[in-house]
Amino acid sequence: MSKKRNLQRASQMAAAVQQQHMDQMGNLAMQINAEQTGNFGVMYPNGRPNISQVRNMEREAVRHLNNPNVMLPNPTAEAPFDRMESQGRDAKNEAFGFQTQPDRLIDLPPGDAGAGMSVYRRTHIFSRLNASTGVAAPVAGNPFDKAIGMATYVSSDCRPRFWHISWLGIGVQRVANGNALEPLTNNQILGEQLQPVTNNLLPTGRFIPAITQLKGRVMVFDESGQRFYDVDIMGNRSIDVYAWGVTAFILAPGNFYEGIPQQAAYEVNTQNGGLATPETAFEGLVDDSIIGVRIVPIVINSTQNTENRTIAISTPNQIIQTRVPIPPGTLKVQVICQEGATTAADYLIRFDAGDDGTFVGRSDLGIIDINVGQSRSDVVLVPSSSQILFDYVGADPPGPGVVGWSIIFVVEAQ
Helix, strand or coil: CCCCCCCCCCCCHHHHHHHHHHHHHHHHHHHHCCCHHHHHHHHCCCCCCCCHHHHHHHHHHHHHHCCCCCCCCCCCCCCCCCCCCCCCCHHHHHHHHHCCCCCCCHCCCCCCCCCCCCCEEEEEEEEECCCCCCCCCECCCCCEEEEEEEEECCCCCCCCCEEEEEEEEEEEEEEEEEEECCCCCCCHHHHHCCECECCCCCCCCCCCCCCCCCCEEEEEEECCCEEEEEECCCCCCCCEEEECCEEEEEEEECCCCCCCCCCCEEEEECCCEECCCCCCCCCEEEEEEEEEEEEEEECCCCCCEEEEEEEEECCCCCCCCCCEECHHHHEEEEEECCCHHHHHHHHHEEECCCCCCCCCCCEEEEEECCCCCCEECCCCCCCCCCCCEECCCCCCCCCCCCEEEEEEEEEEEC
């Protein structure tokens, strides 16, 4: 500090003003030192807290919010976690408030399909498979053009998703030549859901699930606006689509009845304890089907695969028709004769939609040709049918004895 600097004030306070200032400071000191009464005294009965006490109260008020819950009950025990280890994706998404997305299927534990919550509905459809009640009315001439809505699923946000749509159906076919039939009850259908091989030399019990011949439809909502997929159910069928949302239907025959606008298929009302209410009866070849539809969001399109199922039969050495029910989920089939090409050529093998062969119309839906000079057929696609019929068309009386067959079905499994 410079010694030559003048430290005196440039101006002096007047004596009167100084005295007034001293009086005001004295009055303030008297108020501070006075006894606390009234509301002020009730709020602070022990006197006004100092700044240290205020800070301690603030710390105690927020102490429960600052507890990291990492204190060890035993100081000698090691921590059950590593605080330096990075958090997983789910924990980070939850911490930042993001929506947790499903893992890739390869990242999931074994047995976890990565699917979301599914929607499901089951119903009973009663339909007539032949085109009309005419004697020669073919089953193949009846279009499946009536869509019955079953379930809808949409994305929770604006992003497309993979959707897995499954149909699972039980079908029972009956023949009504001249006498109209009413729908079966649910218990009656469930009691007929397993079928035997008819006229097999090695008698079998009911071991082949009965399949429905109705079809399925999916309406897809995506950038294209709206589009459709139609598939044969045949017991069970599943497809995967990538879209914002999907609606699943059942396709049933809905053409005109002898020219009169009468439905050829309808959804049976089973609200009265599972019993079918009195509704329209049908003649011809009728089908009672219990079909369930399930829609479930999945992670990636990898839930479909195919397997084989072989059914071995022995046809008798006489002109008797052998009936083999088609297993559910069938896509393709190959027929192999165990007796050689000559014996195989004496049989007519065809797909059929009938029940027991007494239908007066045409219930055949296609022929399985045995290759010339061979004892087997090609692997052929299976139409929407319920059975395969073996008819001997060779010399009369029949030439071969017991004929063994292997029927190899390619089925869809998921």
